[in-house]
Amino acid sequence: MMTPDTEEALAAVIRAANGPLLVQGNGTKSGMLRPVQAAATLSTSSLSGITLYAPNELVMSAKAGTRLSDIETALAAAGQQMICEPPHIHGDNQTIGGIVATNLSGPRRVTGGAMRDHVLGVRAVNGSGEILKFGGRVLKNVTGLDVAKLLTGSFGTLAVMTEVTFKVLPVSEATGTIVLRGLDAEQGVAALSAGLGSPFFVTGAAYLPAEKQALLRIEDFATSVKYRTEKLAAQLGAYGAVEILGTDDSKALWRNIRDCKFLDISEAVWRLSVVPSAGPAILRALAPLGVTGFLDWGGGLVNLAGPADQATHDAVCQAARAAGGTWWLMQAPEPLRTVVDALPPEPEALAAIRARVQASFDPRGILNPGRLRAA
Template sequence: MSDLHEPVSEDAAARIIHTASIVPAPLVIRGGGTRSLVPNDEQHDVLSSARLSGIVSYNPAEMTMTAKSGTPLADILAVLSEKRQMLSFEPSDLRPVLGTTGTPTIGGVFATNASGPRRFIAGAARDNLLGVRFVNGSGEIVKAGGRVMKNVTGLDLAKVLAGSRGSLAFLTEVTFRLLPVPETSATIVISGLDDAQATAAMATALSMSVEVSGAAHLPETVRGHFIDGALPAQPATVLRLEGLSASVAVRSEKLQAAMAAFGLVSTLDPGMTDRLWGEIRDVRPYADQTERPLWRVSVAPTAGHQLVAALRLETGVDAFYDWQGGLVWLRMEADAEAGLLRHFVKAVGGGHATLIRAPAAMLAATPILQPEPDAVAALSARIKAKFDPKGIFRSGQVG
């Protein structure tokens, strides 16, 4: 039976990890447990950041914040809202999709590199991470980075840890960049396009000087799941504009004129825009209270619809697109089809396919993360050996 460790300080966490490294005894790192990719492992002790909570410093003028890793994400967002500032990378809340409970934490956001619709212009979570404090696998406390974007040593440890899912170190504190909340927003909706036509429309929009901050395509199979079915009938290709009111008005007019060449154009007001992109971010169509296999696939923006078309010839699949088509959310009807999916990912030019949800037995039998090429795997192994020489950290339980 596993034990749950909830240190109240960084020093306490260091002592726990140091003791585990001597045995050695595996530890599973957990934040809120909301983004776990593998079932709970009752054979290993759990090291939780839940009691390492609180905002350490917040400088609205410099648009930076430092917080302990277990700080609830909701607390961060509430404080930022008072100053009309935000996390530009829009971290998702996948609890409804994964069927998990608990409280998302700011450490879990960075440990999973959780990044939403604005990623293709604002960068991922890791691109907004300025510095970290962490405990390595030997129980040593390390500080990396600060309120600058790159460490003077040239090795940016903060970026290495972002997305490592608790496999390298135990995050205790994170410092990150903020942006102002846009004054207003609008969404341009083009109705009736198939996946290939939508890809062309989004590419045209992104090539224009109108500063599109969100570009997604919602096929007919998912369209009705967004904003209570309020989108116009037929597939919807949606483009978000943000900024000052006068600027958004001018850019919206220009974009609508260009998109009229592709199909019927309509618009959504700021309130509906915020709802829609929040639901795209949180993958609402697949919050269906099932365990049907769900994949998060990153490919070149022009390749997403080709991947889905190839899969549809071989198996049952439903999908929608974010990041101008470069992020594909794929729900399989029955089997995860990992081999088939990764074969087609390679065929369309390469990318990454991560299994987000599936029945427990399927998760246990399927490589959840994209297998690394030999050279990358060798580099990853060297990094792992530096951070966690005894190999005590088990990844997957973060959030």
């Protein structure tokens, strides 16, 4: 494994490469989507460290190999946090580069935005070994094409990110959760929609089928949280028995939702994004196949686990497609990941453009070939 410790050295590795490279940080997400066939591995794990942190400007920069947990510790010391709450579903060794490359976001995504919404700038090396920077460190920037967004979620297939800059926000003084009990999935999502369609700025909205609970989170100053949770609880009382959780219980609960602790992780794991009202029907349709899961993002994020076989995968994809949504195969044994569509197939016109864009970054096709789609 090659672990260059400078951006220049990393660029030199790419220029010298004479075949495909498996591009990764600490490799915690190698089980997601498709496996890469490459003789050599290029890791950003030795590019590590926070390079800029200006709490008063709500901005941080870190080298790609910096561990997420180190970033969260530094932010917490200044009373701040990652806005999108990246899930810790891949252990504690995941890097910030990995989070950006996979655009993984947690519960706060529903109103606070995804990782892609908070990436302000990136430094990266393309497949020709050119060192490039896009975006910057300021909160508003429309100068040129938004290549930083394009690289976010591109799984290292366009360029190898060496440093990322992102927006952060203060940790709220208090957190409250409204727990509505005894709801089926339809009632649960209706309650979440009512909460998200209220003036009370809900920052988390999940439904747990096994517990039959709908959960709504409010984060702000303590008096605001008290006022809004009580007001919202009164409005939602018609949906079911209400309980309000305080800050500590809320934080523990939402950490578990963030990290998918309510998912019975068996062989295969999927993540579907659909309109919130479509979430319940997907859970019900797939239950007979042994697929279980829970809903986040107001019902629109369907986290699923089930048997790792072609038929189950096809049924999951069909459920996402029928709802007009999308899917990611998050985990499965390698043989299955090699043969199925880990992401929805592209229409022909878009596939042609995608191939040209990919070639514009990586003309030799050496960066993580096959990571997203079969070549």
